[in-house]
Amino acid sequence: MSAIAAPIPAADRRDRWRGGVFRGVLLSCIVVSAAMLVTLLIDIALDGAGALSFNFLTNSPSFRPDVAGIWPALMGTLWLMAIVTLFVVPVGVAAAIYLEEYADPTRWWNRLIEVNIQNLAAVPSIVYGILGLAFIVRGPLSLGPVVMAGALTLGLLVLPVVIIASREAIRAVPPSIREGSLALGATQWQTIWKQVLPSAIPGIATGIILALSRAIGETAPLIVIGAASFVAFAPSGPDSIFTAVPLQMYEWISRPQEEFHQLAAAGILVLMTVLILMNSVAMWLRNKYESKW
Amino acid sequence: MDAVAVFGEPRKRRGEQVIKGLLFLAALLSVLTTAGIVFSLLEETISFFGDVSVTEFLGGTEWYPLFAEPTFGVVPLVTGTLLVSGVALLVAVPIGLGAAVYLAEYASPRVRRTVKPVLELLAGVPTIVFGYFALLFFTPEVLKPLFGEPLQGFNALSAGAIMGFMIVPTIASVSEDAMSAVPTSLREGAYGLGSTKLQVSTRVVFPAALSGIVASFVLGASRAIGETMIVLIAAGLQPNFTADPRKSVETMTTFIAATAKGDAAVGSTAYKAIFAVGTLLFVLTFVMNMISIRFVRKYRQVYE
Numbered sequence: 001m002s003a004i005a006a007p008i009p010a011a012d013r014r015d016r017w018r019g020g021v022f023r024g025v026l027l028s029c030i031v032v033s034a035a036m037l038v039t040l041l042i043d044i045a046l047d048g049a050g051a052l053s054f055n056f057l058t059n060s061p062s063f064r065p066d067v068a069g070i071w072p073a074l075m076g077t078l079w080l081m082a083i084v085t086l087f088v089v090p091v092g093v094a095a096a097i098y099l100e101e102y103a104d105p106t107r108w109w110n111r112l113i114e115v116n117i118q119n120l121a122a123v124p125s126i127v128y129g130i131l132g133l134a135f136i137v138r139g140p141l142s143l144g145p146v147v148m149a150g151a152l153t154l155g156l157l158v159l160p161v162v163i164i165a166s167r168e169a170i171r172a173v174p175p176s177i178r179e180g181s182l183a184l185g186a187t188q189w190q191t192i193w194k195q196v197l198p199s200a201i202p203g204i205a206t207g208i209i210l211a212l213s214r215a216i217g218e219t220a221p222l223i224v225i226g227a228a229s230f231v232a233f234a235p236s237g238p239d240s241i242f243t244a245v246p247l248q249m250y251e252w253i254s255r256p257q258e259e260f261h262q263l264a265a266a267g268i269l270v271l272m273t274v275l276i277l278m279n280s281v282a283m284w285l286r287n288k289y290e291s292k293w
Numbered sequence: 294m295d296a297v298a299v300f301g302e303p304r305k306r307r308g309e310q311v312i313k314g315l316l317f318l319a320a321l322l323s324v325l326t327t328a329g330i331v332f333s334l335l336e337e338t339i340s341f342f343g344d345v346s347v348t349e350f351l352g353g354t355e356w357y358p359l360f361a362e363p364t365f366g367v368v369p370l371v372t373g374t375l376l377v378s379g380v381a382l383l384v385a386v387p388i389g390l391g392a393a394v395y396l397a398e399y400a401s402p403r404v405r406r407t408v409k410p411v412l413e414l415l416a417g418v419p420t421i422v423f424g425y426f427a428l429l430f431f432t433p434e435v436l437k438p439l440f441g442e443p444l445q446g447f448n449a450l451s452a453g454a455i456m457g458f459m460i461v462p463t464i465a466s467v468s469e470d471a472m473s474a475v476p477t478s479l480r481e482g483a484y485g486l487g488s489t490k491l492q493v494s495t496r497v498v499f500p501a502a503l504s505g506i507v508a509s510f511v512l513g514a515s516r517a518i519g520e521t522m523i524v525l526i527a528a529g530l531q532p533n534f535t536a537d538p539r540k541s542v543e544t545m546t547t548f549i550a551a552t553a554k555g556d557a558a559v560g561s562t563a564y565k566a567i568f569a570v571g572t573l574l575f576v577l578t579f580v581m582n583m584i585s586i587r588f589v590r591k592y593r594q595v596y597e
Contacts, residue, residue: 029392126519253421
């Protein structure tokens with residue numbers, strides 16, 4: 001009899017059995033997480049679908065649940081995201097360029113900046129709310145609880161996300177591209193602006209989308225800076241008081257009546273749709289430009 | 294004639310230096326942010342400790358800042374935070390670690406491509422959505438039938454369990470990075486000695502990636518302690534000094550949110566307490582973040 005057909009020893013069989021069980025346990029961890037996500041989406045879809053309508057998007061909040069809508073919150077969120085984008089894109093990308101292309105990592109101040117950004121990425125969002133309250137709404141800037149104050153607070157909150165993602169994208173551009181450009185006589189900035197940045201744009205864009213998708217769902221910092229939870233009109237500009245979609249959801253969840261919970265679920269459906277769209281664009285960008293080198 | 298004489302002195306490009314300076318300022322903004330956080334916390338905190346002694350704050354077990362005769366013992370907020378975070382980690386550590394081992398050691402590239410977006414989506418769900426789910430689905434539909442009457446409508450268990458799922462992606466992705474950084478040669482060596490995949494995963498890769506795995510736990514714990522909305526919505530706001538997760542609790546974060554939203558008059562001790570509790574929260578998470586950053590750096594130094 002050949003070795004292949006020999007009976008499998010008992011120890012081997014036990015190993016296989018154990019290996020199979022272990023693999024099953026690991027797989028179940030992923031299945032449980034996915035099942036939880038699916039349950040959550042289905043539950044919210046069931047709760048919210050009935051309240052979702054065109055009027056829900058265009059009406060103002062009301063004490064009568066049947067005519068209440070999220071128009072002011074929707075516009076508030078749009079204003080916030082527009083200003084956050086204008087703020088974090090130039091600042092975040094500039095910081096990433098400095099850290100990747102210019103900073104000498106042996107200098108203590110560059111190491112401080114680096115560790116500091118890693119820590120800021122993990123500071124609780126409510127602490128940014130305290131910063132916004134003490135520094136932007138009151139204190140030195142004293143803007144009051146307006147769109148601009150909310151946007152700056154959220155901007156500082158997601159800035160580390162943009163910086164970290166942009167650094168990775170810039171780092172992924174091979175040194176040969178820079179060396180080729182420098183060898184042709186380009187200055188360092190010309191090399192960065194004309195060679196490195198264009199190649200890193202898909203990665204940077206992915207990071208920006210992820211940062212915005214974090215900012216769009218943030219509630220706690222807006223509560224702390226004192227953003228209003230009941231606003232009947234869309235904001236007229238950066239200096240106008242505002243509410244935002246997640247804040248309006250919180251306001252509705254906090255009420256005891258079930259009708260308002262359904263409105264909250266409908267608002268969450270709108271929010272989740274936007275988020276899934278943003279995530280899909282980010283994923284598409286990443287897959288399209290992956291492993292270009 | 295040499296080259297310099299022909300082409301003239303290379304032009305000094307002042308623009309290049311200006312650009313470098315501007316980029317540096319952008320990077321410096323992050324340090325200013327931290328300075329701003331510390332400054333805004335400390336100013337009111339120092340003033341708070343003019344009203345309340347440090348021993349009352351850190352040692353007292355009664356937290357009623359808005360009562361006519363207010364008490365400022367922060368212990369119930371800390372235990373409430375630890376209770377919710379403890380439940381969250383009991384859920385997140387095994388599930389996150391299991392997912393990480395599966396992704397790093399077992400999954401085919403195709404499976405990985407489908408599973409990772411699911412985890413990313415889970416990480417991207419706004420915490421208010423988890424809060425809704427914890428309060429209006431998980432508590433009444435899952436926990437109530439299991440625990441019956443002793444379970445309060447607002448409770449630490451529901452908030453903690455759902456928060457655990459929020460943290461799973463953090464633990465999974467940081468741990469997976471650490472395990473993927475373990476050199477293939479270590480695995481091949483173990484296989485060469487006749488090890489099974491189970492043995493390679495648990496006795497070679499796991500210990501080799503341990504510092505990164507610990508970093509993921511610490512980072513997960515830091516996120517749990519700092520999470521606000523899930524707890525604010527699902528755990529109620531009662532500053533109970535209890536270890537019973539079926540009860541309502543108040544945490545450091547929910548106190549800050551509820552009091553800032555409510556009507557504690559600016560300048561009152563209750564208002565200053567927001568900042569004192571904020572300082573405690575910032576210091577706790579700062580220490581944990583530093584530990585986690587240190588551990589990540591450790592495995593990077595060894596393997597990269």
